Amino acid sequence: MQDKQYNVDELGMPQLSVALSKELKRFDGRLEDVPAWGGASSGMGWVFRPINTDQLAEVFAIAHKTDLSIGLRGGGNSYGDAAYNSNGIVLDLCRFNRVLDWNPETGVIRAEPGLTIHQLWEYTVEDGWWPPVATGTAKTTLGGCAAMNVHGKNAFKVGPIGDHILEFDLMLPSGEIITCRRNENSDIFFAAIGGFGMLGCFTSITLQMKRVYSGLLDVVALASTDLSVMFEQFRALLPTSDYLVGWVDGVASGNGLGRGQIHKANYLEKGVDPYPEQSLRVDNQNLGDTIFGIVPRSIIWQGMRLFTNNYGLRAANLGKYAVSYATSGSKIRQPHAQFHFLLDYVPNWKKSYGGGGLIQYQPFIPRDSAENAFKTILRTTQRHDLPTYLGVLKRHRPDAFLMTHGLDGFSLALDFRITQANRQRIVRMVRELDEIVLDAGGRFYPAKDSTLRPSVATAYLGADTIARFRELKQRYDPDSVLQTNLWRRVFMTP
Numbered sequence: 001m002q003d004k005q006y007n008v009d010e011l012g013m014p015q016l017s018v019a020l021s022k023e024l025k026r027f028d029g030r031l032e033d034v035p036a037w038g039g040a041s042s043g044m045g046w047v048f049r050p051i052n053t054d055q056l057a058e059v060f061a062i063a064h065k066t067d068l069s070i071g072l073r074g075g076g077n078s079y080g081d082a083a084y085n086s087n088g089i090v091l092d093l094c095r096f097n098r099v100l101d102w103n104p105e106t107g108v109i110r111a112e113p114g115l116t117i118h119q120l121w122e123y124t125v126e127d128g129w130w131p132p133v134a135t136g137t138a139k140t141t142l143g144g145c146a147a148m149n150v151h152g153k154n155a156f157k158v159g160p161i162g163d164h165i166l167e168f169d170l171m172l173p174s175g176e177i178i179t180c181r182r183n184e185n186s187d188i189f190f191a192a193i194g195g196f197g198m199l200g201c202f203t204s205i206t207l208q209m210k211r212v213y214s215g216l217l218d219v220v221a222l223a224s225t226d227l228s229v230m231f232e233q234f235r236a237l238l239p240t241s242d243y244l245v246g247w248v249d250g251v252a253s254g255n256g257l258g259r260g261q262i263h264k265a266n267y268l269e270k271g272v273d274p275y276p277e278q279s280l281r282v283d284n285q286n287l288g289d290t291i292f293g294i295v296p297r298s299i300i301w302q303g304m305r306l307f308t309n310n311y312g313l314r315a316a317n318l319g320k321y322a323v324s325y326a327t328s329g330s331k332i333r334q335p336h337a338q339f340h341f342l343l344d345y346v347p348n349w350k351k352s353y354g355g356g357g358l359i360q361y362q363p364f365i366p367r368d369s370a371e372n373a374f375k376t377i378l379r380t381t382q383r384h385d386l387p388t389y390l391g392v393l394k395r396h397r398p399d400a401f402l403m404t405h406g407l408d409g410f411s412l413a414l415d416f417r418i419t420q421a422n423r424q425r426i427v428r429m430v431r432e433l434d435e436i437v438l439d440a441g442g443r444f445y446p447a448k449d450s451t452l453r454p455s456v457a458t459a460y461l462g463a464d465t466i467a468r469f470r471e472l473k474q475r476y477d478p479d480s481v482l483q484t485n486l487w488r489r490v491f492m493t494p
Ligand SMILES: Cc1cc2nc3c(=O)[nH]c(=O)nc-3n(C[C@H](O)[C@H](O)[C@H](O)COP(=O)(O)OP(=O)(O)OC[C@H]3O[C@@H](n4cnc5c(N)ncnc54)[C@H](O)[C@@H]3O)c2cc1C
Pocket: 037, 071, 072, 073, 074, 075, 076, 077, 078, 079, 082, 083, 093, 113, 114, 134, 135, 136, 137, 139, 140, 141, 142, 143, 144, 145, 147, 148, 149, 150, 151, 152, 153, 196, 197, 198, 200, 201, 202, 203, 343, 447, 448, 484
């Protein structure tokens, strides 16, 4: 993996025209090796970082002039190749991130697409509003979240983020901006949300936030002795939970297959927190820079390296499970940010996976077939001696978006460490997993994907759905300006 940045002048731009080189310099365009978040792949592209719609429109004009394609990028937190565009332009929208309108009475916020979930909650929490859907990292942007229609640990109750988007403005590759709501330009509303940036670029998003009466959540942790128990616990607890998530130990086998721990969290009702102004303060949401007041969080990933091999993983999971078993039933009050963004509190944790990086595989499987399918998946990974380093179970509900991965069922996110030696073995194993998922009526999630093949995408989405999406793309992006590696790999070729 390279992460070197090249200056336009240094490269001499052998493959680009003089006209384009001038344009690139005017916008501070740089040739960069743009990585997948998981670090297992990357693509060289010309990166622009526009700050407003005028600059955005100009980059679209450059693309038309030069026949280069454009891939959109938010925070770059997609695990695979969804947010880079080899040999083309990458429009990195992180600097296009102002809040345009905020109403603390109604909780409706309108913002530019580069606003991160972190910036969003910091802006609204002291007024008593929290994002309706929060991803496991707060480094994601509103645009990236809408384009993937992300879900949180409350997906079973509130659906994906698209269910909370009231309207958005979308810049088409022609430079025209259209406003979309459920009842205005509704076909594109339901296709651009979850359409992984292939129909246009969100230039503003209007979101309904969730009212909260405290900065704290009531959190209960329970041990699950195997996957069947975890499923039973999920079924029993869903009706009374605001959030529910399970950690699955990927190395436990036999009677302990799929054992782990679940966390159930609930909002505090109005009046329960005696000091809501205090608990809602931004300062009281974030963790300090050290753990136990001594160990800087920034160095923890180095210690984690000891456990990112199959032996270390066994020891770490055993320890984690033993603690969760011993403390099962424990209750704490935890700030929202600490509950949701635990992974962000160990900076650079993914570096502990080593230079080959990681990929994630997150199948979504219908309610009735999920338990058996996930057991078969776990057994398959163990048979290949390629156990998951992190398994996370969530419950979901169906939604109305065209390219949806949502369904009435469960998802199991599985992280796999990639090395030179195991790369091809992982790919072969994933082919087997795909069959298990398809047989169980499951779906896949482009935000996490690195391995999906066109035939598998057609099998889970249906040829009609893909044809409908291509029709919309042909209408709104007739020159196929918007492309990413994911699009070319999975969907571009009929
Ligand atoms: C540690 C970690 C935890 C995660 N937890 C969750 C989770 O709990 N739930 C979940 O659903 N996902 C989760 N994800 C995945 C992540 O939420 C998605 O990949 C999300 O799309 C990333 O947002 P981003 O801003 O980084 O977008 P990017 O990864 O940069 O881009 C995502 C997609 O959006 C498109 N895009 C970006 N900006 C725009 C725009 N303005 N207009 C149109 N298209 C655009 C890109 O082309 C790309 O296809 C997690 C990822 C990580 C690394």
